[in-house]
Amino acid sequence: MLKTIKNGAIRLDHKLILKTILIYTISLFVFSLIYYYIYKGDKHAFNTPRNQNNLDFFDFFHFSLVTQTTVGYGAMYPISNLAKIFNTIQLISIYVILIVSLL
Numbered sequence: 001m002l003k004t005i006k007n008g009a010i011r012l013d014h015k016l017i018l019k020t021i022l023i024y025t026i027s028l029f030v031f032s033l034i035y036y037y038i039y040k041g042d043k044h045a046f047n048t049p050r051n052q053n054n055l056d057f058f059d060f061f062h063f064s065l066v067t068q069t070t071v072g073y074g075a076m077y078p079i080s081n082l083a084k085i086f087n088t089i090q091l092i093s094i095y096v097i098l099i100v101s102l103l
Contacts (some may be wrong), residue, residue, distance in 0.1 A: 016101060017101075019101075020097065020098075020101040023097055024068070024094075024097055027068070027090070027093055027094075027097065028061070028064055028065060028068055029061075029064075031064045031067070031068070031086065031090045032057065032060045032061040032063075032064040033057075033060075034086050035060040035063060035064060035083065035086065036056075036057050036060045038080070038082055038083050038086065039055055039060065042080055042082075044079060044080070045078065045079060045080035045082065045083040046063070046076050046077065046078055046079060046080075046083060047076065047077050047078075047079050048075070048076045049075055049076070059076070063076050064090065067087060067090055067091065068090060068094055070091075070094070
């Protein structure tokens with residue numbers, strides 16, 4: 001939780017920051033696994049450069065990281081409805097994590 005002290009300065013709770021980073025990192029890996037298994041079930045769930053058919057976990061880790069940081073390179077994006085749903089959930093969860101950590 002953010003705490004204000006004298007002269008309007010802000011002091012941060014280090015335990016809360018570490019918990020937020022941990023939750024953020026765990027969600028990154030969870031969504032990477034979800035995307036990977038969606039791809040394993042449907043090779044056409046994601047559009048990729050040159051329509052690669054041999055994607056591995058690290059490709060989806062990168063996709064999840066790009067999504068979670070809201071960079072959005074566009075090198076890979078969801079096509080199937082299931083992939084789009086989880087991508088939307090991930091985007092919303094980023095903001096939920098940040099808002100809850102600031103309360």
